[in-house]
Amino acid sequence: MTANDDSFINWKNREEIAESMIPLIGKLHRERDVTVLLHSRSLVNKSVVSILKTHRFARQIDGAELSVTETMPFLQALTTLDLGPSQIDIGMLAATYKADDRGLSVTAFTAEAVAGATGANKIDRREPRDVVLYGFGRIGRLVARLLIEKAGSGNGLRLRAIVVRGAGGEDIVKRASLLRRDSIHGQFQGTITVDEETSTILANGNEIKVIYADDPSAVDYTEYGIRNAILIDNTGKWRDREGLSKHLRPGIEKVVLTAPGKGDVPNIVHGVNHDTVKPDEQILSCASCTTNAIVPPLKAMADEYGVLRGHVETVHSFTNDQNLLDNYHKSERRGRSAPLNMVITETGAASAVAKALPDLKARITGSSIRVPVPDVSIAILNLQLAREASREEVLDYLREVSLTSPLRRQIDFITAPDAVSSDFIGSRHASIVDAGALKVEGDNAILYLWYDNEFGYSCQVVRVVQYVSGVEYPTFPATAV
Template sequence: MVQKSTFESEIKSYKSKQNAAVKLVQIVSNLWYNHSIELVFFRNQLFDRRVSRILTLHQESKALSDSPISIFETLQIAESMQHLKLAPSRLDIGKLALEVRNQNIEEENILYFIKKELLSAQEHKSFAPKDVVLYGFGRIGRLLARELISKAGAGHQLRLRAIVTRDNVDLKTLQKRATLLQNDSIHGDFEGVVEVDETKEALIINGATVYIISAKNPEEIDYTKYGIEHALVIDNTGAFRDNEELARHLTAKGASQVLLTAPGKGVPNIVYGVNNDMIDLENTTIFSAASCTTNAISPILEVIQRTLGIKHGHIETIHSYTNDQNLVDNMHKKTRRGRAAALNMVITETGAGSAVAKVLPELAGKLTSNAIRVPVPNGSLAILNLELNKKTSVEELNNILKESALYGSLVEQIKFSDNVELVSSDIIGTSAASVVDAPATIVSADGKHVNLYVWYDNEYGYTHQVMRLARHIAGVRRYTYY
């Protein structure tokens, strides 16, 4: 009888959590669709997430607090927000719930506390939306399209208006492009509606017309014919890498800025959160978002350099195979990359060590790097072997990184994990640039030599870094609370 009663009470308790999560989903959707206010939970997206996933995220929050933040604590925060008039924002209700708990705010005072904490969001100036053109539609291009559309909200931010490819624009090609956008073998189905409009030569994505433009060269495009003005062109082809080549985009009518999704030569290489403050937005029109690996390691290296100091080190990246490798053994202009990608571990070079110096000049000449491509389609790992200026311990080092994941300028970039069972497939879909594997941290007996293991979704995490940088240079920055 006792066992039955316990079982029924457990089921009832879980049902109440599910119901609270359903209410949270409704609030999240309303704030996003109607007010361009995005609620996240310790930087994890809540919009378009299932109830079970939201409850799992709450359980995982134990890595950041003495006990998990409950769905009821979060729901209270979200309900309070509905009474405020907020500008387009990105608000971390997990962080707010943690502050309410830590400060022992009484239930009747939560609304007052939230109103005070989000005062800046109530006074934040709204910016005009920015037209975006994707030049290229490969792996990163399609993920960017997904994120740009799903993050369109009430239309106050970045607006995807066109996609440029080298194909002929006909019904068959449009259907193929639509299918590749809708279905992804790694990231799953797109949570949206994609239709083909042959007459417009466009895809209709969640009701918005996105023109598909065929062009061999950037100079021949007139974006104004499509009603596109002062557009940010995001080049994800990799075909143009230096300032002169990328400047060709600016000769197209209707284009005003260019962002390269690869390391660039002679242009600012920016890791958002680390060195975006160095950009002269008034006088610069061409930018690079650096590489996925540079975005993964730079936030961690910045924290370590600032707190403990780095004498020198080596970075080894265990990287998923990419499209530039061969599917089966065949000729390749680069050494080893001609061997079958899904069957071999392949040693190859990476410029990550030298690229970091462009982002963190104080580390110039201090780092070496190399890479191994491994037979997984996505999800990579950087091993940072560093000699420090100051002594440390595993506990101190992990606490420094945990603190950086919760507070400061790098909370979007760094995620802290204490999961002892973490593997590469668990990283897929992570929006943070870096995931610290705390249980794997190693510190030598003298406290000066450390090994840090940093995971990253080299597609999805990098795409989010590109999005953050795009908002910054486009001047549509939202108020954020982390």
């Protein structure tokens, strides 16, 4: 038998194990509201190859690929426990088990590591929480995909309605088609049917009412059986408290804006300041995609090295706000053709940092250049640190932050020497540190942060909504604080 034969047999064996993991992961998710993770990456609804590729990511931890043969025993141990709603990271279980020298069995170690989610300690399953999308553009449709994907057992967030302005014949058919197919993010994972008579989209069993209204004041959501819902405004038309308060109609309890909030509207970046949201707060903002990209790594750098001042330059993909060809636009430069030009424009991300990180006294400035790509941007974060550091030290620190810290869902880390923007389409992180591009000299550090300004940001929005609705379940084993 040749080495090639050995490699092929090994691959087929791992495929078989990964295939046997799928029903275990699915049953835990559907029946117990348990989301199985592998180093912060969800394994729910993943294919055999996707599970194997996610295991390969573990090379970043100790230089060796994590095998399904190592994680499968922990997954099997989870199925024997009286688990409550939670997120359980089998990659972290495997890593911490290796470092444990007490000689415990996998079953005993697992039971101890996730004790906070079992027996008398487990939390109650939440009642489904209604969600309404106001607007159905780029972010709205991606948030819809995520909500449908995460419906799971039906005890989490439940997308009940979409509010749009009527646009004439076959409106609902065309909107459903845009949800089904996306030129950047690909096909919807599931089935979609449309009932024009009842104005309903049925997506993977989720009945979504399409409500036509020209103004928030025209809708009484209780007429559609919607109660205590969270409304996600992704139109950006209203950004202050007075305007967003128009959404607080019968059936709506909270309003979440997918744009920077103005005035006293809190700007929330999940992972950084989401735990500051007051229980009685009815209106909040998820800030911008760029704010979400820079604030987590900025916080990480400030916590470890201190930051005296900084500047962020975003090289941003073009958006629907720009013109396809030269035409009138109320903003300077944005009237020039987006697919043909680099366009200098403003960004509010730097000023929004103060809302998300009020304890950071450093002055942060910012500017932006829109470029002719349809998705994925990069933020170049230039920082003056409070102490000197080496490039290797900063790299090791950010790598560890991305793997084991409370910010690991926000910050990813890549060492690929030939990575380009399209590689990050579909990334669920707020930003990805490009290790090869990082520059450090004395007290100056320049971080290059990729981010999918559509999908990664939509993931952050859904995380905020999960948190304020009480369906963001604790993660085990606990990460370092």
